[in-house]
Amino acid sequence: MKSTVIKFIGAILLLCIGIFIGKSFFRSSTETAVPMPSGMTYRSTGASNDTTQVLKSNSFNGEIIEVKKGNSIQEAVKKANPGDLIRVYPGNYSENVFIDKDDISLQGVVINGKWPTLDGKKEINDAFLYSGNGILIENFKIINYKGNAIMGQAGNNFIIRNNWIIDTGVYGIFPQYGKNGLIEHNVLSQIADAAIYVGMCDNVDVRHNEVFDNVAGIEIENSRHCLVENNYAHNNTGGLLAFVTPGLPIKTTFDVILRNNFVVNNNHENFGAPGSTVAGIPAGTGILIMAADDVIVENNIITGNNNTGITIVDLATGDPKANDPNSEGNPDRVTILDNIMFDNGNNPTGEIKTIMLTQLDSNGPDIFAYGGGTGSTIRNKNRYRTFGIADYGTAQINDTKDILTMMTPKPVPPRSVSKEEIGELTYYGVCAGCHAFGTRLIGPPTEIIQAIHNDNPQGIVDYITKPKNLRDDYPEMPPQDYLSDEAKMAVAEYILSIKH
Numbered sequence: 417m418k419s420t421v422i423k424f425i426g427a428i429l430l431l432c433i434g435i436f437i438g439k440s441f442f443r444s445s446t447e448t449a450v451p452m453p454s455g456m457t458y459r460s461t462g463a464s465n466d467t468t469q470v471l472k473s474n475s476f477n478g479e480i481i482e483v484k485k486g487n488s489i490q491e492a493v494k495k496a497n498p499g500d501l502i503r504v505y506p507g508n509y510s511e512n513v514f515i516d517k518d519d520i521s522l523q524g525v526v527i528n529g530k531w532p533t534l535d536g537k538k539e540i541n542d543a544f545l546y547s548g549n550g551i552l553i554e555n556f557k558i559i560n561y562k563g564n565a566i567m568g569q570a571g572n573n574f575i576i577r578n579n580w581i582i583d584t585g586v587y588g589i590f591p592q593y594g595k596n597g598l599i600e601h602n603v604l605s606q607i608a609d610a611a612i613y614v615g616m617c618d619n620v621d622v623r624h625n626e627v628f629d630n631v632a633g634i635e636i637e638n639s640r641h642c643l644v645e646n647n648y649a650h651n652n653t654g655g656l657l658a659f660v661t662p663g664l665p666i667k668t669t670f671d672v673i674l675r676n677n678f679v680v681n682n683n684h685e686n687f688g689a690p691g692s693t694v695a696g697i698p699a700g701t702g703i704l705i706m707a708a709d710d711v712i713v714e715n716n717i718i719t720g721n722n723n724t725g726i727t728i729v730d731l732a733t734g735d736p737k738a739n740d741p742n743s744e745g746n747p748d749r750v751t752i753l754d755n756i757m758f759d760n761g762n763n764p765t766g767e768i769k770t771i772m773l774t775q776l777d778s779n780g781p782d783i784f785a786y787g788g789g790t791g792s793t794i795r796n797k798n799r800y801r802t803f804g805i806a807d808y809g810t811a812q813i814n815d816t817k818d819i820l821t822m823m824t825p826k827p828v829p830p831r832s833v834s835k836e837e838i839g840e841l842t843y844y845g846v847c848a849g850c851h852a853f854g855t856r857l858i859g860p861p862t863e864i865i866q867a868i869h870n871d872n873p874q875g876i877v878d879y880i881t882k883p884k885n886l887r888d889d890y891p892e893m894p895p896q897d898y899l900s901d902e903a904k905m906a907v908a909e910y911i912l913s914i915k916h
């Protein structure tokens with residue numbers, strides 16, 4: 417059991433989900449009918465439990481820059497000033513677009529079913545990488561990247577919506593270290609790790625997205641105050657996940673609501689990169705809560721997940737390596753309200769299978785809890801087939817209908833990020849996917865890098881800008897030239913300072 421638990425613990429990342437707006441692209445069939453952007457730089461919040469929340473366009477105050485087939489989106493971003501709107505017309509754009517300014521809106525214009533399409537051709541790492549605040553990215557089709565479709569680094573007040581994302585490598589939508597964001601009405605498939613990955617963020621709503629054929633559907637990791645609502649997660653290896661990964665600069669996941677989602681048939685074979693954390697998620701996982709606190713699971717339809725409907729586990733049990741004294745590994749105060757659950761656990765695997773063979777019913781349960789944690793409750797225990805929740809009390813609330821959003825009522829100010837933080841964030845956000853301290857992942861161990869480049873951060877900067885294939889038994893490292901000079905030096909210094 418232990419090893420199983422460990423495996424899927426290790427595997428977890430976090431997902432949040434989003435929603436949608438749609439207004440602008442469902443209508444247009446000619447260029448003249450293309451409506452103006454719906455929600456420019458910001459929105460009124462809390463007004464509704466549905467998609468109208470972000471529609472208010474009150475702060476679009478700049479120029480409109482048009483990008484047509486044959487032009488470059490990155491060139492338009494270079495020209496743009498805060499407050500500007502970049503409208504991208506249908507066509508193929510094979511680019512890595514880097515946005516390091518505030519209040520830039522990028523809006524695809526879909527005409528007659530033709531989308532502006534960013535195609536990474538399996539050569540380019542990322543489609544959109546933003547570090548600015550107040551970024552809007554909507555209405556793009558993004559395919560065939562190697563790293564991420566849309567990744568944010570420390571950008572606050574973001575909106576990512578209405579995008580159609582297929583096979584973009586490791587992650588689909590991945591805001592990291594951002595506060596106050598909305599991810600809605602995106603459709604993502606064939607992502608080798610998490611389709612929507614909310615990492616080290618606060619105050620994010622993930623609503624009305626469809627995620628399917630991914631390893632992890634929606635993942636909320638080391639993030640707080642997230643609402644994952646009205647999403648359709650089907651045919652992933654794991655559907656919705658809320659967890660803590662130890663060792664990251666942000667240590668906790670708490671205050672997460674998983675509500676009104678369809679979590680159906682998440683039985684996809686796990687195709688995560690060997691060695692990656694999600695590679696251990698057992699196929700058939702509907703919802704996974706690991707070491708996250710104050711998670712409420714309400715009113716979801718959870719069915720057809722062959723391992724378990726909901727798995728709740730602690731970190732300490734499974735992963736001795738995850739020994740981060742600053743990460744508390746128990747899932748505390750989980751609240752299960754009413755959900756529709758049936759037909760889960762038809763073909764349990766690994767440890768859950770072993771455990772269930774000792775039970776009267778050898779199928780996997782709707783709810784499986786293992787390990788530490790206190791204060792968890794459930795509203796209607798007898799409705800479900802359960803394992804390990806004997807100590808769950810009766811839920812003190814019936815619903816969460818008073819909570820319409822986790823976003824902040826107003827935009828929050830930009831984060832000020834120190835050089836050390838930039839280094840740490842870049843390492844964990846970019847490098848740690850391939851480099852770990854003492855073990856070989858896709859790249860050589862960090863301690864080897866330290867030994868080679870001891871006292872010479874510039875050597876690391878030079879290498880990551882233009883990597884050469886040095887070793888026969890390793891693949892080539894992708895160039896990190898999209899990183900700013902500041903981020904490159906910061907991560908080089910950080911990598912040399914890591915001690916374990």
Ligand code: HEC
Pocket residue numbers: 842843846847848849850851858859860865868869876879880884885886887888890891892893894896907908911
């Ligand atoms: C997609 C996987 C991947 C990512 C992401 C990645 N690396 Fe690498 N890295 C590799 C591989 C593979 C090698 C070995 C290449 C070789 O030896 O031919 C490598 C080699 C290196 C080396 C060379 C060590 C030497 O022998 O001189 C350094 C330095 C390095 N990486 C730093 C970084 C930093 C810093 C980051 C983050 C900004 C990073 N890497 C991100 C895969 C990756």
